[in-house]
Amino acid sequence: MIFIDACFGKKTPYTPVWMMRQAGRYLPEYMRVRAEAGDFLSLCKDPKRACEVTLQPVDILGVDAAILFSDILVVPMEMGMALRFEKGEGPVFDAPLETKAQLEALHVEEAAERLEYVYEAIGLIRAQLAPEKALIGFCGAPWTLATYMIEGKGTKTYALCKKLLYSDPEFMHAILRKVTEVLKLYMSRQIEAGVDAVQVFDSWAAALEEPAFFEFSWSYMKELAAYLKAKYPHIPVILFPKGISGYLDKIDGEFDVFGVDWSTPIELAKEKLGHKYVLQGNMEPTRLYSKEAIDGGIEHIASVMQNERHIFNLGHGILPDIPVEHAKYFIKRVQERTKG
Numbered sequence: 001m002i003f004i005d006a007c008f009g010k011k012t013p014y015t016p017v018w019m020m021r022q023a024g025r026y027l028p029e030y031m032r033v034r035a036e037a038g039d040f041l042s043l044c045k046d047p048k049r050a051c052e053v054t055l056q057p058v059d060i061l062g063v064d065a066a067i068l069f070s071d072i073l074v075v076p077m078e079m080g081m082a083l084r085f086e087k088g089e090g091p092v093f094d095a096p097l098e099t100k101a102q103l104e105a106l107h108v109e110e111a112a113e114r115l116e117y118v119y120e121a122i123g124l125i126r127a128q129l130a131p132e133k134a135l136i137g138f139c140g141a142p143w144t145l146a147t148y149m150i151e152g153k154g155t156k157t158y159a160l161c162k163k164l165l166y167s168d169p170e171f172m173h174a175i176l177r178k179v180t181e182v183l184k185l186y187m188s189r190q191i192e193a194g195v196d197a198v199q200v201f202d203s204w205a206a207a208l209e210e211p212a213f214f215e216f217s218w219s220y221m222k223e224l225a226a227y228l229k230a231k232y233p234h235i236p237v238i239l240f241p242k243g244i245s246g247y248l249d250k251i252d253g254e255f256d257v258f259g260v261d262w263s264t265p266i267e268l269a270k271e272k273l274g275h276k277y278v279l280q281g282n283m284e285p286t287r288l289y290s291k292e293a294i295d296g297g298i299e300h301i302a303s304v305m306q307n308e309r310h311i312f313n314l315g316h317g318i319l320p321d322i323p324v325e326h327a328k329y330f331i332k333r334v335q336e337r338t339k340g
């Protein structure tokens with residue numbers, strides 16, 4: 001698998017490419033299956049349909065890896081927090097985490113068991129995916145999951161999380177420790193079900209100042225990655241802490257690929273981390289609105305990375321109103337430009 005070779009820094013015939021959020025609303029085929037399923041969470045819990053939408057971008061766009069279709073928030077949901085997705089509002093936990101008793105009541109082993117529908121989807125996908133294409137499993141970082149669990153929904157200020165973090169850091173650590181324990185079990189089960197690589201999304205890493213990032217986010221990412229690398233050395237681990245270009249000097253730990261977000265200059269990531277980790281990324285996702293902008297973005301990244309120790313991707317998820325034709329163009333142009 002060229003994607004897996006690239007994760008381990010091996011030379012590949014071209015730079016493999018996939019897109020974060022590649023299974024999603026910009027694809028009419030996805031919208032059709034979601035409508036059949038009823039709603040988004042029902043789709044996540046339906047292994048056959050989750051398999052179908054995971055495979056769509058591989059068939060339609062020709063990406064080199066599939067990413068499991070699910071959501072990071074199924075983990076706190078199966079730990080026992082009721083979750084709904086509201087139109088225009090995004091995810092909502094109606095009873096956000098406020099007290100130690102609530103934390104105490106959340107499940108660990110049972111949560112990993114209840115996520116059986118994810119493992120079942122992985123089995124179906126791996127059986128249908130072409131052998132040369134990789135299947136990426138994923139989870140949210142403990143910090144990013146904790147932001148939703150504490151705020152109850154997306155937030156601009158992270159006020160509740162930060163109030164807790166600075167006023168009762170021990171409680172914050174207790175939350176992060178419990179989530180990390182579930183993620184160790186969950187990612188082990190994903191690997192045993194058949195994923196070829198795993199990515200941890202720390203979408204809200206940039207909410208934290210430097211010492212807080214290393215204490216409350218990165219330490220748990222590293223702990224999870226080290227656990228998985230010790231247990232499954234053949235499975236590449238990709239870490240994606242979004243928006244932390246100012247902290248790159250202090251990034252370390254046992255993992256294979258560092259996900260570079262679009263706000264971090266790729267030259268800077270290469271200088272600071274390129275010798276230690278394979279880099280993934282980092283085209284500005286809104287460049288997909290224009291073919292000229294796509295060409296310019298690819299040219300810049302390809303000329304810096306030179307088809308070495310690199311996986312092409314966007315620097316965050318694809319937006320729902322991107323024309324499918326432009327997404328196809330991006331994938332094809334990367335594969336052509338990086339040949340040889």
Ligand SMILES: Cc1c2[nH]c(c1CCC(=O)O)Cc1[nH]c(c(CCC(=O)O)c1C)Cc1[nH]c(c(CCC(=O)O)c1C)Cc1[nH]c(c(C)c1CCC(=O)O)C2
Nearest residue numbers: 020021022023024040067068069070071072090201203317
């Ligand atoms: C923060 C986060 C979430 N989910 C995820 C993250 C981290 C990645 C990132 O930073 O983008 C991760 C995620 N969510 C989804 C995937 C599937 C795999 C993929 O194609 O990348 C992955 C990897 C499907 C999804 N997850 C969601 C959708 C849209 C649901 C729909 O309307 O069908 C999809 C395809 C819903 C979701 N899920 C989440 C939000 C905030 C939303 C609502 C956003 C919106 O409404 O646009 C939480």
